Structure formats: structure tokens, C-alpha cells
Amino acid sequence: MTFQASRRGFLAGTGAAALIVGFSPTGVLAAGQTHARFNPFVTIAPDGTVTVIVKHFEMGQGTTTGLTTLVAEELDADWETIKVAFAPSDNNRYANLAFGAQGTGGSTAIANSFQQYRKAGAAARELLVKAAAEAWGVVPGEIEVERGQLRTGDKSAHFGHFTEAAGKMAPSEEPALKDPSEFKLIGDGRLPRYDSVAKTTGKARFATDVKVPGMVTVVVLRMPRFGGTLTSFDASGAEGMPGYLGAKALPNGAGVAVFAKDTWSAIQARGAIVAEWDLSAAENRDSDEIMADHLALLEQPQHQARKDGDMAATDAAIAAAAKVVEVDYTFPFLAHAPMEPLTCVIEPTATGVKVHDGSQFPAMTHPTVAAILGLDPSQVEIETVYAGGSFGRRATPTSDYQAEAAMAFALLGGETPVKLVWTREDDLAGGYYRPMAAHRVRLGLDGEGKLVGWDHRIAAKSILKGTPFESMLVHNGIDDTSVEGVADTYYAIPALSVGLSDAESPVPVLWWRSVGHTHTAYVMETMIDQAAEAAGEDPVAFRLDLLAGDDPDRLRLSGVLRLAAEKAGWGSALPEGRGRGVAVHKSFNSYVAQVIEVALEEGSVRIERVTCAVDCGLPVNPDVIKAQMEGGIGYGLGAVMRNEITLTEGEVDQWNFPDYEPLRIADIGRIDVHIVPSREAPTGVGEPGVPPAGPALANAIRAAGGQRVTHLPMVKSGVEFA
Amino acid sequence: MALKLKVNGETRRVAAEPGTPLLWVIRDELDLTGTKFGCGVASCGACTVLVDGYATRSCQTYLEDVEGAEITTIEGVEGPVVAAVQEAWQELDVVQCGYCQSGQIMSAISLLNEVPKPTDADIDAGMSGNACRCATYQRIRAAIHHAAAKAEG
Numbered sequence: 001m002t003f004q005a006s007r008r009g010f011l012a013g014t015g016a017a018a019l020i021v022g023f024s025p026t027g028v029l030a031a032g033q034t035h036a037r038f039n040p041f042v043t044i045a046p047d048g049t050v051t052v053i054v055k056h057f058e059m060g061q062g063t064t065t066g067l068t069t070l071v072a073e074e075l076d077a078d079w080e081t082i083k084v085a086f087a088p089s090d091n092n093r094y095a096n097l098a099f100g101a102q103g104t105g106g107s108t109a110i111a112n113s114f115q116q117y118r119k120a121g122a123a124a125r126e127l128l129v130k131a132a133a134e135a136w137g138v139v140p141g142e143i144e145v146e147r148g149q150l151r152t153g154d155k156s157a158h159f160g161h162f163t164e165a166a167g168k169m170a171p172s173e174e175p176a177l178k179d180p181s182e183f184k185l186i187g188d189g190r191l192p193r194y195d196s197v198a199k200t201t202g203k204a205r206f207a208t209d210v211k212v213p214g215m216v217t218v219v220v221l222r223m224p225r226f227g228g229t230l231t232s233f234d235a236s237g238a239e240g241m242p243g244y245l246g247a248k249a250l251p252n253g254a255g256v257a258v259f260a261k262d263t264w265s266a267i268q269a270r271g272a273i274v275a276e277w278d279l280s281a282a283e284n285r286d287s288d289e290i291m292a293d294h295l296a297l298l299e300q301p302q303h304q305a306r307k308d309g310d311m312a313a314t315d316a317a318i319a320a321a322a323k324v325v326e327v328d329y330t331f332p333f334l335a336h337a338p339m340e341p342l343t344c345v346i347e348p349t350a351t352g353v354k355v356h357d358g359s360q361f362p363a364m365t366h367p368t369v370a371a372i373l374g375l376d377p378s379q380v381e382i383e384t385v386y387a388g389g390s391f392g393r394r395a396t397p398t399s400d401y402q403a404e405a406a407m408a409f410a411l412l413g414g415e416t417p418v419k420l421v422w423t424r425e426d427d428l429a430g431g432y433y434r435p436m437a438a439h440r441v442r443l444g445l446d447g448e449g450k451l452v453g454w455d456h457r458i459a460a461k462s463i464l465k466g467t468p469f470e471s472m473l474v475h476n477g478i479d480d481t482s483v484e485g486v487a488d489t490y491y492a493i494p495a496l497s498v499g500l501s502d503a504e505s506p507v508p509v510l511w512w513r514s515v516g517h518t519h520t521a522y523v524m525e526t527m528i529d530q531a532a533e534a535a536g537e538d539p540v541a542f543r544l545d546l547l548a549g550d551d552p553d554r555l556r557l558s559g560v561l562r563l564a565a566e567k568a569g570w571g572s573a574l575p576e577g578r579g580r581g582v583a584v585h586k587s588f589n590s591y592v593a594q595v596i597e598v599a600l601e602e603g604s605v606r607i608e609r610v611t612c613a614v615d616c617g618l619p620v621n622p623d624v625i626k627a628q629m630e631g632g633i634g635y636g637l638g639a640v641m642r643n644e645i646t647l648t649e650g651e652v653d654q655w656n657f658p659d660y661e662p663l664r665i666a667d668i669g670r671i672d673v674h675i676v677p678s679r680e681a682p683t684g685v686g687e688p689g690v691p692p693a694g695p696a697l698a699n700a701i702r703a704a705g706g707q708r709v710t711h712l713p714m715v716k717s718g719v720e721f722a
Numbered sequence: 723m724a725l726k727l728k729v730n731g732e733t734r735r736v737a738a739e740p741g742t743p744l745l746w747v748i749r750d751e752l753d754l755t756g757t758k759f760g761c762g763v764a765s766c767g768a769c770t771v772l773v774d775g776y777a778t779r780s781c782q783t784y785l786e787d788v789e790g791a792e793i794t795t796i797e798g799v800e801g802p803v804v805a806a807v808q809e810a811w812q813e814l815d816v817v818q819c820g821y822c823q824s825g826q827i828m829s830a831i832s833l834l835n836e837v838p839k840p841t842d843a844d845i846d847a848g849m850s851g852n853a854c855r856c857a858t859y860q861r862i863r864a865a866i867h868h869a870a871a872k873a874e875g
Contacts, residue, residue, distance in 0.1 A: 060819030060856045192815060199820030200811040200827060202756020202796030209755035217750075242739050263759070264738075264746035339760050339768060339821040339855045388758070388821030389855050424761040623815055627858070631818055634857020657765040657853065665859040666846035 016046040019163035021124040021171065022053075023116070025092045029123050029175070033167035039093030041120035042071050044128070048148055048160035050077045052117075055087040055094035055102065056109040057360055058195065059338070059390040060631070061686040062624035063109045065194040067117050069621055070110075073185045074121030074178060077159075078148035084194055089362035089382035099472075101363035105395055105511065107588035107684020110620055114682050115177075122178075123171040131165035132157070180618065180679055189622035195386070206386050208421070210345040210356040215417040216245060218408040219266040219426075221273055222255040225282040225650035226431055227506030229253040230275060237272035244269040248411045250404065257408040263421050283506040284650040287436070291330055294438035294503050297459035298328075301499020303478050305458075305487040309497040317453030317495035321444025323534050327527065328440050330711045331519040332644035333433035334512055335660060340388020341427045342401040346409040347417035352379025353409070357402060358387025360394035364468070368399040372406040373414065391513040391635065396432055397467035400508075428660050429652040433645055434512030435460045435482075436503070437519045441527050449535025451546070453495035456486055460519070461503045463511060481511065485520030485691065490553045490586060491528065491546040507647075513635055514687040517587040521691030522640070522698070525583035526708065529699045539582050539699065540565045553591075557584055559676060560593040560613040567674050568595035568611035577601055578608070579706075581699025583692035588684035591615040591676075594633065596696040599722075600704040606722040607637065607697065608669045615676035617683045625685045626673040632689025633671055638663030640694035642715040667721065725789055729754070730798025738785055745769045745780040748795060756796035756824045760853070767852030770825035771795050777832035779851075796824040803834050803873050810869035818856035826852045830866050839870050 017033040022040040024030050030038035043051045052071045056063040064084045072082055087094040087102075094102045097112040125145060132150045133140040144151045148159050185191055198204035223230065233256045235247040243265025247258045256275055260266035283290075304311070318324055344357040352375050359365055362382050370377045387394055405420035412418060422430065437460035444453045462479040464470050473480050478487075478500055487498045512518055532542035543561060547554040561584040565571075570580060577600045584593035597609040612629045619625055642661055646653045654660045698709050701719065709717045727734050729752060738747045743762075748754045748771065757780060760768030764779035771780045772794040807830050817823050826849070833840060833848035840848065845866050854862070 058819075060817070062818070192812065193817065195820060196812045196815055196817055199817040199823050200808045202754075202824045204820050205755075206758075206821060208759065211753065211755075262746065262750040264742055264750070267762075337855060339766070339819060339853070340758070341760070387819065389819040391855070424763075424766075627815065627818060627861070630860055631857045634859065635855070638857070656763050657761045658763065662766070662853040662855055663857055663859070664853065665849045665862060668857075668859065671860050 016160070016164040017167050018046060019044040019124060019127060019167045021120050021127070029119060029171045029173060031123060031127055031167060031169065031171045033164070039090065041117060042075065042124050044124060044159050044163050046160045046163055048158035049081060049083060050075065050148065050159065051083040051085050053087050054084050055113070056096070056104040057086065057358055057384050057387055059358065059360070059387040059394070061109065061628060062193065062621060063104070065624055066110050066621055067113050068194055069185050069191065070113060070117035071121035073183060074118045075125045076145040076147065079185060079191065081148065086384035089359065089366045091363045091366070103361035103363050103395060105360065105392065107590070107686040107688065110682050111589065111684060118177050119175060122175040126175045127166035127169050127171055128159055128162050130169055131162035135162065135165065186620050187622065191621060191623070193624065204386050206340055206388050207345060207356055207358050208340055208343045208388070210385065210419065212345065212347045212417045215345065215347070215419050216259050216261060216412070217263050217266045217419050217421055218257050218259050219270050219421055219423070220250065220255045220257055220404055221270050221275055222426065222430070223277050225279050225284060226508065227282040228277040228279045230255060231278050233273060233275035235273045237274065238269040241265065241269050241272060247273055250407050252407065257411055259412065266421065267423060279650070281506070282650055283647065285647065286649060287333070287647040290436060290505055290647070291438065294436060294459040295328065297501035297503060298438055298440045298457045301457050301501050303476070303500040305478050305483040305498040305500050306496055311455065311497045311499065314453045314455045314495045314497040318442060318444035318455060321452050322447040323445045324442060325530050325534055326442040327530065327710055329438065329523050331437040332646065332712060333436050333507065334639055334643055335428050335433055335645050336391040336393035336512055337427060337660060337662065338389030338391060338393055341424055342394070342422040343420060344402055344405050345417065345419045346405050348415055349381065352381070354381045354383055355402060356383050356385055358390070358394055359384045360387065360390055361399070364395070364397065365399040365402045368403050369406045372403060373410055392511040393432060396510060397469060400432065424656045428645065428654045428656065431508040432510035433507065434518055435463060435509040439519065439523045441523060443527065443531055445531060445535055449537055451493055451531060454493045455497050457499040458482060458486065459501040459503050461505055461509050463509050463515070465502065481516040483520065484516040485585065485587065486524055489524060490551070490557055492548070493546070513632070514587055514690040517585065517691035521583065521585040521587070522694045525585065525692065525695030526698050526710070529581070529702070530708065540570055543584060553586060556591040556615045557586060560584060560591045560615050563613035563674055563676060564593035564595050564611050567613065567672065568597065570595060577704060579700045579702070579704025581696045581701070581703055583696040583699065585691040587688045587691050590683045590685060590688040592629070592688045592692050594692040594696040596700045598697070598700040598704050600701070600706050601722065604720045604722040605701055605706065607667065610668070610671040612671065612689065613674045613676065614685070614688065615678060616685050616688070617678050617680035619675050619678070620682050622675055625675055628685040629673040629689040630671045632687065633693045634663050634668060636690035636693035637668060637697055640697060640712055640714055641667070641721055642713045644713050644716065725785055727789065727793060728791065729793045730795060736785070740784070740786045742785045743781050744771070744783040744785055744788055744793070747785055748780060754795045754797050758821055758824060760822065766822070767825040767829060768822045770828040770852065772799070772828060772832060775832070775835060777829045796828060799828070799831060804831055806869040806872035807831055807834065810865040810872060814861050814865045814868060816858050816861040816865050818858055822852060822854045826854065826862055830869065833866065834870060834873060838873065840866060
């Protein structure tokens with residue numbers, strides 16, 4: 001348990017007790033010397049050490065810094081000595097307030113924690129001040145708090161001196177929070193990341209680094225096509241191989257668990273095992289055939305995703321248009337490919353099991369593991385460790401890899417600790433991709449270049465249908481994640497119809513950093529550019545016209561658009577062969593505009609400069625926001641430039657990084673990020689940097705004299721990158 | 723089979739089979755887990771260690787080929803260039819998920835040992851084998867320039 005550290009601190013202290021502040025299961029602030037009846041959000045040990053209990057996992061997006069900042073700000077704790085412990089898996093107590101269940105996703109970590117973590121910090125401060133005031137015989141208002149020290153007159157002491165007394169007091173229901181003008185840490189762009197030192201010295205602990213006594217390693221020989229089933233296997237080739245311990249069929253028929261004493265032995269042994277599969281229900285098509293089916297689905301949309309959408313009226317409006325532009329777009333499957341391939345460890349405990357995992361969605365993994373092992377959920381613990389990236393991959397509706405680990409653990413009798421390891425090959429062929437998607441847009445402009453109608457059709461496999469998330473995010477048959485970014489566009493587009501068809505395939509699909517916006521923003525923002533071109537208008541001016549008015553979303557979108565354009569020198573002359581492209585998009589309640597400048601030399605594109613403006617409400621950690629924009633831009637660009645997962649007769653063609661080439665250091669020039677000052681509630685930053693990057697690049701390539709890329713990845717459309 | 727490896731200045735006896743990649747000996751047998759597995763095909767650089775001072779992909783380096791060589795992992799690096807690199811990485815808050823960063827830092831140390839004042843082009847050439855899916859590249863480039871300035875004093 002992550003709490004043992006703080007408990008030990010309590011026991012090994014001066015005999016005084018720790019102060020623990022958190023919330024009751026109903027959300028009421030609570031404090032005490034033990035966390036038996038409520039869940040701690042912050043503990044303060046008798047030596048003064050402040051530990052923040054972080055309910056979200058850290059995949060690089062900066063939650064350990066962000067949530068800690070919120071507590072430290074209100075508590076006036078010392079940033080240099082503050083500690084983080086990841087919360088245990090407990091759905092009631094550590095729920096993401098945006099989901100009502102414990103999990104990280106949708107760029108919600110700061111947004112849902114902002115008030116909660118500040119309140120915990122403020123309550124702890126209030127109690128410490130009260131205890132100090134009593135001890136020193138002054139009123140609380142006479143006590144100042146700074147960097148973990150309480151002070152009045154010539155008296156001064158660190159937090160630890162008052163934890164015991166403070167732990168006996170009850171916090172007020174609504175402790176006073178600071179006015180933003182009083183913030184010292186929130187908004188400080190120089191605040192160092194919490195995890196920087198551990199991650200630059202090799203000390204940060206990821207699931208792949210967990211080793212427990214007696215642990216064996218398991219790799220899985222998986223079905224070669226999605227939807228296949230294991231019929232038999234022959235492990236005789238692995239017998240006698242060094243370190244090989246045995247192989248067993250997974251009970252769900254998805255593969256063979258191969259056990260060995262270490263990772264290399266397991267990988268080697270797996271290579272010597274031969275399996276037979278029943279592929280009758282599997283995806284046996286080529287990806288080109290699957291795409292052809294998507295395109296065919298565009299003819300007759302199954303659903304209308306706009307409340308006011310009317311295809312016939314849109315048709316009529318376009319029929320009367322002076323100019324019509326019609327374009328088809330295709331988007332491939334994409335793998336998330338986090339740097340740390342999927343892995344977790346399960347070990348037996350006195351009462352059940354403990355899972356060591358970079359756990360993105362404990363609310364799913366916890367009951368899944370319990371059910372597989374026939375345990376009561378109370379017998380399962382999840383210890384969250386750093387995750388080596390995720391981009392959504394570690395949160396699946398089936399808890400796929402954690403379930404594999406649990407099955408493998410059970411196959412060994414439930415007493416031997418098991419470490420499940422995926423290789424990069426497993427990762428790329430392992431499914432849960434960004435869905436393949438096809439779009440068809442037909443738009444009409446009148447004689448003055450104004451939009452008169454927009455017929456938008458999308459075909460993609462639903463991410464959510466048939467999963468436990470269906471009831472939350474599927475409405476009237478429409479999976480919001482298939483149409484987000486189009487159906488809810490803020491552009492003033494008359495006669496807009498958004499048709500959706502669900503493609504069917506056994507290939508499992510999943511949210512991939514920014515989910516539906518990965519394809520919808522690309523289409524919207526390149527189509528708007530085409531519309532501007534057809535209208536003979538400047539792309540920024542054309543967008544601003546469609547975003548006119550005082551609707552708050554439009555104001556914030558046009559705000560970031562103007563800022564990015566200004567900072568990028570939009571409209572200033574460029575040398576021959578250079579071009580600028582722009583895109584602006586709202587996702588996860590944040591507003592991002594990007595201008596990309598490219599050079600087109602001898603047929604080859606070079607990304608020279610990216611200028612980004614973001615409005616994410618009150619910026620909590622400005623440098624983390626910048627980092628997330630930089631990373632989101634890189635993640636989005638790398639994918640549109642050259643990434644795709646393709647299938648030949650149902651089998652994944654890509655093998656490893658050489659044919660799923662990640663963005664490299666030389667691929668991209670300077671990125672400048674500008675944050676809009678704001679006191680609005682903070683919103684997401686992990687994903688919103690991604691959606692505008694692809695279309696801004698596409699628009700820049702066009703502006704530089706290149707083609708309009710409508711079939712991704714760009715390299716497949718013949719674009720070459722320097 | 724037992725082999726002797728010199729890792730981080732210490733001679734370690736290891737029991738792995740010939741043909742075993744150095745990466746797995748370092749991680750699974752010697753428990754030096756700062757060096758990471760990312761691809762196994764020398765394509766991402768997460769497994770980078772120094773062999774006689776040069777950045778080397780340990781996932782494609784066989785055990786028997788480095789017997790007698792000086793192997794250094796992130797846990798064992800030291801000296802003014804190393805300190806400059808790690809400080810620069812921390813001052814610029816390069817890391818995100820952090821998984822590739824041991825490898826990035828090992829490559830940066832090797833680069834600066836060879837080219838004390840690298841240009842952007844030198845950095846691109848020296849670091850192109852290290853992938854970062856979080857795309858921290860801009861900060862890596864800046865941190866290497868910063869470290870070069872620091873190491874120069």
C-alpha cells in the first residue's frame with residue numbers, strides 16, 4: 001500500500017500523530033489521525049513532511065505535479081520537500097468527479113480535482129493554524145504560513161509540531177480558499193515538475209521495473225487475427241530451453257501463456273511454440289477492404305448526429321449553391337505505442353492479490369481482476385506506479401492486459417507472482433487502435449463566398465458500443481466520440497447535416513489521445529480551408545467570420561486563433577516554397593489554435609515552426625501546459641505524417657518501430673506555445689494540443705504549393721518529409 | 723554459463739546464456755532497471771547504455787561481445803558532463819512519462835563527450851535513434867545546448 005510510508009512516518013515519529021485530511025465517501029471534508037473512516041488526500045507527518053495522495057495516474061501529463069500544486073498552494077507547503085503517493089484503487093473514495101468512477105482520461109485530471117484538492121489543502125492549513133493559535137495563545141488571524149512553517153511574532157515552527165493537536169479537530173465544511181490574486185504556486189511557470197529528478201536518474205519506478213521474490217515472467221502467444229480462438233498448441237519446441245517453465249492455454253481462448261524465469265527466456269520460448277487457431281469468426285479482410293466498406297457506408301448514413309440536421313434540406317441548400325466542394329477523407333487504424341510496452345505484475349497477498357500497474361482505470365481493472373480470480377473486490381489491491389506513456393492505451397473497457405496477467409496468475413495456481421510483459425510487436429499487433437474512419441464532406445458556397453450548406457458523413461467503428469461506457473456516451477444510437485468535433489462545431493454553418501454510420505469489425509478500437517477529434521478536426525479544419533480557398537478568402541479571416549458573435553465558445557476560439565495568428569506573423573510575406581497553415585479546435589473544454597510553417601524544397605516538406613495558442617482556463621502549471629501542447633503537437637504530427645496500422649487477410653502488417661516509425665527529433669522545428677491568461681475554471685491539456693496539428697500541417701503544405709492531403713498517413717499520399 | 727561483466731565499475735558474474743542481449747542481463751539479472759526495454763530491435767534507444775564511453779543499444783548487444791568492456795548504465799554515470807546533462811534536463815523539465823529519458827540522457831552524454839559544443843544538426847544526428855512518444859524533442863535539444871554551456875563552465 002502506498003500509505004505504509006506515511007504510516008511508518010507516523011509510527012517512527014516523535015510519538016506525535018500525523019494529521020490526515022480527506023473526504024468522507026459522501027464528499028464531506030474530514031480530518032483525523034487515522035484514515036479509517038475517510039480517504040486521505042493529504043497527510044502531514046510529525047516531521048512536517050506533507051504527502052499528497054494523487055488519485056490520477058501519471059503517464060507524463062503532469063498530474064503528480066498538478067494535483068500536488070493544488071494542495072501545496074492552499075496549504076502553503078514547502079514545494080521542495082512535498083511528497084506524492086498514488087491513491088489505492090477505491091472507486092467510492094477516489095472517483096474522478098467527471099466520471100463518477102476512478103480513472104484518468106478525457107483530459108479531466110486538473111479540471112475535476114481543482115476544487116477538491118484545493119479544499120483538502122485549505123482544510124489542513126486551517127487546522128494547523130488553529131492548533132498553533134491555541135498553543136501560542138493568539139488568534140488564528142495572527143498566524144502566517146509559508147513553505148511549511150507557521151509563524152507569529154518571534155514564534156515559529158514547522159507543520160509537524162501541530163499535527164497531533166490539529167488531527168483532533170474537525171475541519172469547517174467550506175474552508176476559505178485563496179483568491180487567485182494570492183496564488184504563489186498556481187500559475188508559476190518556473191515551478192519544477194515533481195517527477196523530474198526521479199526520471200532523469202533512472203530511479204522512477206514503472207510497472208516493468210517491479211520485481212517481487214519468486215516472480216516468473218509471462219508472455220502471451222496471441223491469436224494472429226482479431227476475433228480468432230485458440231484450438232490447440234504444441235510447446236514441445238520450447239521444452240528444455242533455458243529458463244522456460246511451461247505454457248498453458250488462456251481460458252478465454254485468446255492465446256497461450258508462456259512462462260519463464262526471466263523476460264528473454266520467455267520471449268525465446270514463445271518463438272518455439274506453435275499454435276492452431278479457429279479463424280472462422282475473425283477479421284480476415286485486408287484493411288483496404290475494410291476501408292472500402294467504410295466508404296460504402298457513407299452513401300446511406302444510419303444516424304443523424306445534429307438535432308437540427310436534415311439531409312434533404314442540406315441537399316436542397318447545396319443544390320442552389322454557386323460553388324460546391326466535395327471531398328472524401330480516409331484515416332487508418334493507429335496504435336498508441338506508448339514507450340513502455342504494456343506490462344503489470346500480480347502477486348499474492350495474505351488476503352488476496354496486489355496488482356502493480358501504471359493503472360489508468362482502476363475502476364475497470366479492479367473488478368475485472370477480482371472476477372477472473374474469483375475474489376471479492378475487497379481482496380484486490382492496485383498499486384499504481386508511473387506509466388511509461390499511455391495516450392489512452394492503458395484504459396480499455398476489458399482491462400485487456402491486466403486480465404491476461406490475472407488469467408496467467410490463476411493458471412499457475414494463484415500463489416506465484418507473475419509479471420506479464422508485452423513486446424513492441426505485441427503492442428503494435430495487439431489491437432485497441434484509433435478507429436479507422438472515412439469522411440465525406442460536400443459543401444456549398446453562394447456567389448459571395450458564404451457557406452450555404454454542409455453535408456458531412458462519417459463512418460467509423462464505435463469505440464463505446466458494447467462496452468460498459470455505452471450508457472454514458474452513446475445517445476440515440478450515436479457514439480459521441482465518432483462525431484465530436486463535427487456535430488458540435490462552433491462555426492456558424494447553415495444547413496449542416498452530420499450523418500453517422502457504425503462500421504463493424506472484430507478489430508478492437510479505443511480512444512487514442514483526443515479520441516474522435518483525431519479525425520474530425522482534421523476534416524473540419526482542412527475543409528474550412530478549402531471553403532476559404534473556394535471563396536477567395538484568407539483562412540484566418542474566413543474562420544473569424546464563422547466565429548463572430550459573443551457566444552463564449554466562439555469568443556474563446558477566435559481569441560486563440562487571433563493570438564496564434566499574431567504570434568506566427570500570419571499574413572507577413574514568406575519566401576518562395578514556404579507556406580503557413582492554420583487550424584483551431586475546441587476539445588475537452590479547451591481551445592487551441594496552431595499555425596504551422598513549412599518549407600517545400602525539391603518536393604520535400606520540412607516543418608519549420610509551430611505556433612500554438614491555448615485557452616485552458618486558469619493555467620495551474622504553465623510549463624506543464626506548454627509541455628503538453630508541445631507533446632500533443634508532436635504526437636499528432638508524427639501520426640498524420642507516417643503512421644498506420646494495416647491488415648493483410650486480417651493480420652497486422654506492422655512489426656515494430658521500423659515500420660511504425662515514431663516522430664524523431666529532426667522531424668520538427670521550433671514550437672512556441674502561448675497561454676491565454678484566464679480565470680475561468682481550468683480545463684484539459686493532455687489531449688487538446690493534438691487535434692489542430694494535423695490539419696494545420698495539411699493546410700501549410702497546400703499553402704506552400706503542395707497537394708491537399710485527404711488520405712492519411714501523408715506519406716501514403718505521396719508527401720515526402722525532409 | 724557464467725560470464726564476467728564490468729558494470730558501473732564493478733565486476734559482476736552473470737549466469738545468462740550466450741546470445742542473451744545485454745539489456746535483459748542488466749534489467750532482469752543485475753536489477754539495474756533504469757535502462758528500459760522499448761522495442762528490442764535497436765530502433766528506439768530506450769535501452770541505451772555506454773560501452774567504453776559510447777552510446778550503445780543494449781537490446782542488440784550480445785553479452786559475450788561486451789565481456790571485458792566498461793559498461794555504464796544510468797545508475798552508474800558520473801562526472802561533470804553527466805551532472806551538466808542531468809541538471810539541464812531538470813532545469814528545463816524535459817521529462818514527461820520519463821520512460822525513454824534514461825536512454826536519451828545516455829545518448830546525450832555520449833554526444834557531448836564526442837562533440838562538446840554540438841550544433842542543432844549534431845544533436846539531430848546524435849539523438850535521432852532515441853524515440854520519445856511524448857515528443858519532448860524540443861526540450862531535449864535545448865537541454866543539450868544548456869548542458870554544453872554548463873559543462874564548458
